[in-house]
Amino acid sequence: MRIDLSGKTALVTGSTQGIGAAIATGLARAGARVGVNGRKEGSVTTAIERMEAERAERDERAAAEQADGARADGAPSRFDLVAVPGDVSTEEGCEQVLRALPHVDVLVNNLGIFGATPALDITDDEWRRYFEVNVLAAVRLTRAYLPGMRERGWGRIQYIASDSAIVVPAEMIHYGMTKTALLAVSRGFAKEAAGSGVTVNSVIAGPTHTGGVEEFVYQLVDRELPWEEAQREFMRRHRPQSLLQRLIEPEEIANMVVYLSSPLASATTGGALRVDGGYVDSILP
Template sequence: MKIDLSGKSALVTGSTGGIGFAIARGLQEAGAAVVINGRTPAAVDEALARLGGAARGRALDLASPEGARDLVALEPAFDIVVNNLGIFQPQDFFDTDDAIWERHWQVNVMVGVRLARAYLPPMAARGWGRMIFLGSESAFNIPVEMIHYGVSKTADVSLARGLAKRMAGTGVTVNSILPGPTLSEGVAEMLRPGMAGGKSLEEAGAEFVRAHRPTSLIQRLATVDEVASMAVYLASPLASATTGAALRVDGGVVDFIN
């Protein structure tokens, strides 16, 4: 199986690090012309230097209508859009105020809504396109330590399914990916307090999985490249019959068959 995205243009939001960067790298290696996105020029420039090749970057905060509008004005069309931008913040429900809920809703959900409104119609007009949402196993396995995050990811999965139905018959597919606990920079930072006594990051991650995601079948954190591989496949012509799906890269955390 060879994935060839030559001649395709791709946007990956929130892609200066973590899963987003790994997806951007995977798409570029498959031949796509990639645009990465981050909030600051410094972060974007550093990521472009690591990525190499002909990738371009857009330093814009997409968590506002203005940021999304500016991006679309600069980049009016893509063949592939990966809505990866997202935040998480462990916080007990009773200590989670409206501002935290609103921030998660704007970043994790509304960015994808705005980009879908802008980029799906041109894809349909060309008769081909791929839109991918990064959901989470937390969409189904709502984490008690951050209910607000789980709710936002459930919304992402629903949004992807609804948009897939809306784009039926156009040649455009819309899917969501459900990563499980993954060793991104953000997760690494969260795990550092548990690395006392000479534990490696991988060991701390495995302990976290056993304690907080005991249904995991791989009993470890996934790598960002493992998640990126699913995104690259979904972005390709090989996935032309896959749409409206929520595809799990969760290590078996969600305890049901689908």
């Protein structure tokens, strides 16, 4: 399936690393102009340089394979990546991002924070911080970009949710609460965009292998364990219902996001699509 996003502009919040970086790379590989976002200009610049270096390395491998008869993947020879620094969890940061990228065709609300805290130890300030970063930032950007998409008759808005929205972990209920809220926000804005050519969806990501998750895993299992063993122990003890029985790679989440960002997903809106490795024990989200 060839997905072509040439001529489209996308913004991926929190895209300097992890799932966000994989999504930005996937959209760029499909031909989109992609705004890479992080709080600091330096981290954004570093992330863009890393993405281009990884693209060049991938191209070298593809060229070698093509020489042996394999087909090229059709990705552009250079990514069109735009540095869009700004802390979108604040009004000032959102304004900074909007000045840098006033119009987008694809908005991926990926920014999120998480961490393990005993339920009765979560302070009021932490509850507020998690809501502001994980939910309110996405609401602000949707409010800013949706009217333009609607006027142009085309757009894609996505919220990166989590299995924790449905199966709330006892060790981080404040995080689970925010991801549940994103499902409601997504469905509500899909109704606001009804009939306009703009689709709005959420993506329910399962336990995913990122640097931040490695640190989280080691909060819950013995830090002396090698990573592969620690991962297996974490899945066995804390995510035993996973049918995949391993952590998901960020690129696997990105594949769904790129599809939903494309014209091919024109009839998919108001949905909560699962890339959870079968973690949620339900035939519906």
